[in-house]
Amino acid sequence: MKSVSNYLSRAAIVTCVIVAACKKAAPPAYPPAEVTVLTVKPETVEAKLDYVGQAEASKAVEVRSQITGVIVARPYTEGTDVKAGTVLYRIDPTTYEAALRSAQGTLANAQARLANAQRSYNRVKPLLDEHAVAQVDVDNAETELQQAKADVDQSRGAVDEAKKNFDDTFVRAQISGRAGRALLVLGARVTGPSDLLTTVDQVDPIYVSFNPSDKDILAWRHNEATRKMIAGGKLKVAITLSDKSSFPHQGTVTFVAQSLQSNTGTLLLRASVPNPEHVLLPGQFVRVKxxxxxxxxxxxxPQRSVQQGLAGTFVYLLGADNKVVPRDVSATTWEGGRWLIQDGLKPGDQVLVDGTLKVGPGAPVHPTPYDPAKDTTLTTPSDSAAKVVVSR
Known part of the structure; x- marks a missing residue:
């Protein structure tokens, strides 16, 4: 009996020790996590948009001959800049020069006949009043005078045509720009306007076309200031080259297409860009902002407010009783340490900024207001006009 009593006593002691140990191992109740909270409100920001653009000549003129003949000279150098009026080709002028001289001789004869007819008429007309000549003589003199005038007019027309044909033996640039590759060589025969000789592209200014989406265009038209800027031809664009360098001259949008491109859902815009150094070339791809x-x-x-989950991006909101509520959002892009939220938030929502790694859905928190002025992660703290980049 004594051994049984001792065993029970020891068992009771062990039980008490175990119970005491369990009580000591119970985790303490932690206080709510400290978090900072941003109350969301709409802001006015400058959207620094970005599109793919392509340069094209502001004027592209095909150089063709108006006459037939053999090419006897090509004074210009391919790929160089030429001024309007510069001779690019010379067509053999022999036939046209002879035709011009012949027409000029015919005109001289007609003018001589006209002068003689005028003198005859001037002599005969006064004699009619003196009854020294018959009426028929005056009529004949007047007819010869009118015929001589018509011959002169016809001869002048022939001279003008011959002179034009002779002048057309000099094939000139119609605009100032960059002359292209010669498509016909010396000695080749030109059969007329059907033969393309070369092209001249005007690249200063140069056009740069780009295609905003229908969604972007709709947003612009909903904003009165932006709508007026585009309609008034005051929308400026900045150009970035393929090597990431900035083009030194800004362009101005001068053309907006009247309808969307049905296959892409985009709208064509075209900017006129000064290009005095001819850095931009037709066909070149650039970025347009x-x-x-x-x-x-x-x-x-703030950028750290946005979390990445299996289903996408989300933020934590401060819900009822200061408990955490997750909310799916669509974050488009960011600059300066802040995300632009396209969908998922509304004015007045309270977004957790700091302390998000210590909480989860339903967890109680102790919120304090977020102060952007003390946020060193922002490029421009408390600047409500942050610039947001959206690439297309």
């Missing part, structure tokens, strides 16, 4: 377009209902949150 419209300037001064604003979004007056932008929802911006």
């Amino acid at each position: 419209p300037l001064g377009i604003v979004n007056d209902s932008a929802m911006l949150v």
Whole structure:
């Protein structure tokens, strides 16, 4: 009996020790996590948009001969800049020079006959009043005078035509620009306007075309300031070259297509860009950034507020009883440490900024207001006019 009593006593002691140990191992109740909270409100931001653009000549003129003949000279150098009026080709002038001299001789004869007819008429006309000549003599003199005038007019027309044909033996540039490759060589026969000799492209200014989406265009038209800027021909664009360098001259949008391209859902815009150094060439691809377009209902949150989950991006909101509520969002892009939220937030939502790694859905938190002025991760703290980049 004594051994049984001792065993029970020891068992009771062990049980008490175990119970005491369990009580000591119970985790303490942690206080709610400290978090900072941003109350979302719409902001006006400058949207620094970005599109693929392509350069094209502001004028592209085909050089063709108006006459037939053999090419006897090509004074220009391919790929060089030429002025309007510069001779690019010379067609053999022999036949046309002879035709011009012949027409000029015919005109001289007609003018001589006209002078003689005028003198005859001037002599006969006064004699009619003196009854020294018959009426028929005056009529004949007047007819010869009118015929001589008609011959002169006809001869002048022939001279003008011959002179034009002779002048057309000099094939000139119609605009100033860059002359292209010669398509016919010396000695080749030109059969007329059907033969293309070369082209001249005007590249200063040069056109740069780009294609905003229908969604972008709709947003621009909803903003009165942007709509007026485009309609008034005041929308400026900046150009970035393929090596990431900035083109030194800004362009101005001078053309907006009247309808969308049905296969792409985009609208063609064309900017006129000064190109005095001829850095931009027709066909060259560039990046186009419209300037001064604003979004007056932008929802911006610090970059660290946005979390990445299996289903996409989300943020934590401060819900009822200071408990965490997840919310799916669509974050388009960011600059200066802030995300532009396209969908998922509305004015007045309270977004958790700091402390998000210590909480989860439904967790209680202790919120304090987020102060952007103290946020060193922002490029421009408390700047409500952050620039947001959207690439297309």
